[in-house]
Amino acid sequence: MHIPKPQKIQTKFIVGLILSVLLLGAVFSVGSYYHMRRVLEAEVRDKARLIFRHVDSIQLYVRDVLRPTMYERLPASFIIQGMSSSYVSRKIMASVNIPGDGTIYRRAAIDSRNPAYEANEHERQLIDHFRRNGGDDLWQGYRVVDGERYYVMARPVRFVEECMYCHGRAEEAPMELIESYGQRGFGKELGAIAGVDFVGASVSKNVGRVQHTIFTYFAFFALAALLFFFTSHVLFRVLAVNNLRRLNNVFRRNIEAGEDAALLSRLDHGDEIDELVDGIEQMGRHLFAAKKQLRDYAENLRRMVDERTQALSVEMTARQDDVQLFVNLLANMHKSFSQAQLWQLALPQICRRFGAGNITYRSTMAPQTSFVWPEDTIDPGPPSNFVKLLTGGGCVAEGPVVYVPVSSGSGSAEGLLELVWSCSEEAARHDKHVLQALGRQLGIAAENLSAMDSLARQMNILETIFEGISDPLVLVDANCVTLTANKAACRLTTELSGGQRQDDNILSFFFDVSSSLCPLRETISRGRADLREVKLAGGRSFALALYPVPSHNDKIGQVVIYLRETTKEKEMQKQIWHAERMATVGQLTAGLAHEINNPLGVILCYAGLLRKAVQDPEQAGDLDIIIRHTRQAQRVLQDLLNFARPKAADSGSGDVCAVAALIKDVFSVQAAKKQVQIRLQCPTQPLMVGLGVDAMEQVISNLVINALDAVPTETGEILIRIVPAEGKLVVVEVADNGPGIATDLEDHIFDPFFTTKEVGDGTGLGLTVIYGIVSDVGGRVEIGRCSELGGASFTVYLPGAAPVEAAIETGGSEKK
Structure with a gap:
């Protein structure tokens, strides 16, 4: 049974709607007036900004496009109608100033070039405002212009760099401007404010339009309100009430x-x-x-x-x-120790990781050489496009097979990896980027393994050479700690220590390695090799060589110690020297016996016979002299055979300068053949010494011969210097630029048969003879090093035959 409902909602709605409309109308009327006024001001501001933007666009176009184009087409002319931004903007914006429209636009300036645009009172006030407030870029407000109220917006006009050509110095400005306007508008300064852009909108005209608009809106609003009441009543009843009823019926049904x-x-x-x-x-x-x-x-x-x-x-x-x-x-x-071992280990792991049926690796150097896993897989051989797959730079899938290029770190191809699956879908699901990264990793590993293999071979060769050296060889650091040693060094260490030491530090057997005088530290500090002879207490001798090993920064931190035993060598050398001496003695004895002894024996025999037969005392005296000197010669021969010291040829005197000059001339040919220079320094006057000429020639010639053997070819130099000295002595010095004489040899240099020359090049009697000859006349021989030439120096001190001054004086007179 349907029960009718009271219509309370519709009644409330109509009453509320009437009150709302009345209130809304009043509020709308007041609010619209003030709103339209604000809208008017906003419209004026927007219009002014639009005009300003329009002016800026015109000036920007003139400066950036029109003016450069005019200069390009007419470089020698200045056309104000197309090149002056102020002129063009004023002309274009003149259409804004329409009479009766209520809008004003002016670009005015103080001392304007065109008097029509000279700033008026309002504009001057605005210019002064901007000058006082340099940071203001815009002014807006109300002003009365010509008896009418305007809403005004103004902005300053500053002179920038582009303006100074026409407004700076008159003599630099275009002649067209001076001809057109005279001297007006010049002398402006960069950044100065001399004008304004002025936009104004009439308030009275716009407010009247607003009031008329509001009244019109209100009339339409009243009419619309009546229609709205009636319509709302009908619509609310039809739409709201009826729909609410239908909605409630829907709820009832649910x-x-x-x-x-x-x-x-x-x-x-x-x-x-x-x-x-x-x-x-x-x-x-x-x-x-x-x-x-x-x-x-x-x-x-x-x-x-x-x-x-x-x-x-x-x-x-x-x-x-x-x-x-x-x-x-x-x-x-x-x-791995080789690439083959690497692939044998890597291929099964790769194949299991990606679930492939089999995997093959082919080397670039020999495509026919391949590694396959499982090992019972039949190798089908390299693909026909082997080179293309290698140089393609990426993985290539061909059905169930994926080809992965293996490249080294430098990008060179090392080989090709082939993975085979049961179907193409299985091959396609694997990430090609991972496979490509795998190829690069394998290439780098193979490259590194090759480098390591090459390094191992080099190390093996070096180790073979190191161990192949039969003499002890040890590498130590700066603290004399053994880094490595060959087998010969180990054997020597064991031998010298009686089997008690295994550190291979052979240097400690000869020196205190903790001492600052240890040759190891000297070698490190000097940075040069150290060569010396060392001996043990038992008499064993060794040749010791220390070679510094610089590091990458040229700092010496390691030393190579080389030791060679010379005990047997020295013994053999002594035997050879003894044998050589004995051979020389034997040869000399045989020669003397044949060449001298026989004639001396015959002379002595016949002299004895004549002595017995001669009765004349004078002849007998002569024969006695012959017999005496013959016996003396036999004694000399016997002394030589018995290694006796040679006797002076005679005890006469001679001019040492003349003898030296003769010796220089005699050996000049031999010196020229060896390209050696012989120099003689001596006084021009004779220097007489208490030594015979023959003996003097023998002394100087032996010294020159030794010097010729010592100096180098082509660069050798020999100096013979003769000077008088104190104590009635005359000094004869023979010096050279050869290697000199070692200090440890100086004590033996005058020993019979001692020589520093090669075996067979000398007998070792030359200096012995010199020493004997000079000593017999009361002189002496000294050995040293020449400071001028750097080689050996032999200085012979001979007694003068007369005072040096007298000798010089006498010699001078003789040469004249």
Whole structure:
């Protein structure tokens, strides 16, 4: 049974609507007036800004486009109508100043070039304002212009660099401006404010238009309100009330008879709003059901996220397997001693990681040489496009086979890796970037292994050479700690220590390695090799050589010690010297016996016979002299044979300068052949010495011969210097630029048969004879090093035959 409801909602709606319309109309009228006024001001500001932007665009176009083009076409002319930004902007903007429109635009300046644009009182006031407030770029407000109120916006005009050509110095400005305007508008300074851009809009005209508009709107509003009341009443009844009833009917149809019986009773006794509230409760239940559906959807979404997470976990596991594979390959490189061993270890791991059926590696150097896993797989041979696959720079999939180029760190191709799966789909699912990175890693590993193999071979060769040296060889650091030693050094250390030491430090057997005088420290400090003879207490002698080893920064931190035992060598040398001396003695004895002894014996025999037969005392005296001198010669021969010291040829005197000059001339040919220079320095006057000429020639010639043997070819130099000395002595010095005489040899240099020449080049009697001759006449021989030439120096001190001054004086007279 249908129960009619009171229409309280519609009544409330009509009353409220009338009050709302009245209030809204009043508020709208007042608010519209003030709003339209603000809109007017905003419109004026926007219009002024638009005019300013328009002016800026015109001036920018003139400066950046029109003026450069005019200069390019007419470089010698200045056309103000196309090149002056102020002129062009004023001409274009003149259309804004339409009489009766209520809008003013002026670009005015003080001391304007065109008097028509000279600033008026309002504009001068604005210019003064901008000059006083240099930071202001805009002024806006109300001003009365020509008895009418305007809303004004103004901005300063500053002279920039582009303006100074026409407004700076008159003599630099275009002649066209001076001819047109005279001297007006010049003398402006850069950055100065001399003008304004002025835009004004009439307030009275625009406000009247606003008031007329408001009244018109209000009339239309009143008419519209009446129509609105009637329409709203009809529409509310038709649309709102009727629809609320239909909505309530919908709620009734959805209410079940059991639990919702109370709700149905309230709907029957309430109005439309009550019915609507109750309907919302019903809607809440439906929303609860929708919430349950959303929860189910969220559960489904969570399940999808779990599935995606699981997929990502699988992918992460694959990446971890890739990382582990690269780690294993690096370990394989350290364990491998050749590329073949590397591929034998790496191929099974790669094949298992990617699940391939088989894998093959082909070397670039020999494509026919390949490594296959599993080992029982038949190698089909290199592909026909082998070179293209190598140089392509990326992985290439051809059906179930993926070709991976293996390249070194420098980019050169090392080989080609072929992975074969059961089907093309299985081959396509693998990441080609990972395979390409794998190829690069394998190439670098193979390259490093080749370098290590080459280094190992070099080290093996060096070790073979090092161990092949039969003499002890040790490498020590700056603290004399053994770094490495060959077997000969180990044997010598064991031998010298009686098997008690194994440190191979052979230097400690000869020196205190902790002392600052240790030759190891001297070698490091000097940076040069140290060569010396060392001896042990038992008499064993060794040749010791220390060679500094500089590091990469030229700092010496290691030394190579080379030791060669010379004990047997010295013994053999002594035997050879003894044998040579004995051979020389034997030869000399045989020669003397044949050449001298026989004639001396015959002379002595016949002289004895004549002595017996001669009765004349004078002849007998002569024969006695012959016999005496013959016996003397025999004694001399006997002294030589017995290694006696040679006797002076005679004890006469001679001019040592003349003898030296003769010796220089005699040996000049031999010296020229060896390209050696012989110089003689002596007084021009004779220097007489207490030594015969023959003996003197023998002394000087032996010294010159030794010097010729010592000096180098082509650069050798020999100096013979003769000077008088104190104590009635005359000094004869023979010096050279040869290697000199070692200090340890100076004590033996005058020993019989001692020589520093090669075996067979000398007998060792030359200096012995010199020493004997000079000593017999009371002189002496000294050995040293020449400071001028750097080689050996032999200085002979001979007694003068007369005072040096007298000798010089006498000699001078003789040469005259």
